[in-house]
Amino acid sequence: MQITKQADYAVRAVLYLSEHGNNRRTPTNKIAAKQKIPSSFLAKIISQLSIAGVVHTSRGAKGGVALSRPAREISLLDVVEAIDGPITLNECVIDASVCPFGDTCKVHEVWCKAHADLINKLSTTNFQTLAS
Secondary structure (H helix, E strand, C coil), rough: CCCCHHHHHHHHHHHHHCCCHCCCCCCCHHHHHHHCCCCHHHHHHHHHHCCCCEEECCCCCCCCCEEECHHHEHHHHHHHHHHCCCCCCCHHCCCHHHHHHHHCCCHHHHHHHHHHHHHHHHHHCEHHHHHC
16 A cells, blocks of 8 residues: 555645644745645645645635644544545455455455554544654
8 A cells, every 4th residue: 555645745734834833824835845745736735635624725915724723633644534535455444245255355354454553553643743
C-alpha cells in the first residue's frame, strides 16, 4: 500500500499549518513554496481538505487557509482519508465474502490485523504531536 502524492502533499500542508498556529491564516502560495507543492495541485488539495472539515479558507487580502479545529484534534487518518478515501489493505478486510477461500483463507487474519494496526496508528497520531 502506498498513499498518493496528493495525500502526501495534504499531510505536509496540514503539518505546515499546525506548526504555524491553529487560527493563523496562511496564503496557499506560501504553503506551496515552503512545502514544494505545485500551486495548482495544492488548490485542489485545499478544496478537498475544506470539504472534509480539516481546514477553512477565506478569500481576499487577509485571506488564506487555516486549520478548522485544533491540531490535536486532526489525525493523520483524517487527512489521508479526506484525500484518498477509506484505507483498505485488501477488499476482504471490509467484506470477507469476496474471498474465494472464505473461512479457510490462511491470510485473512493477517490482513485484518495489519489493517487494524495501520488505522490505529494513523488515527492516534495527531498534528499537534507531529508539529512539536
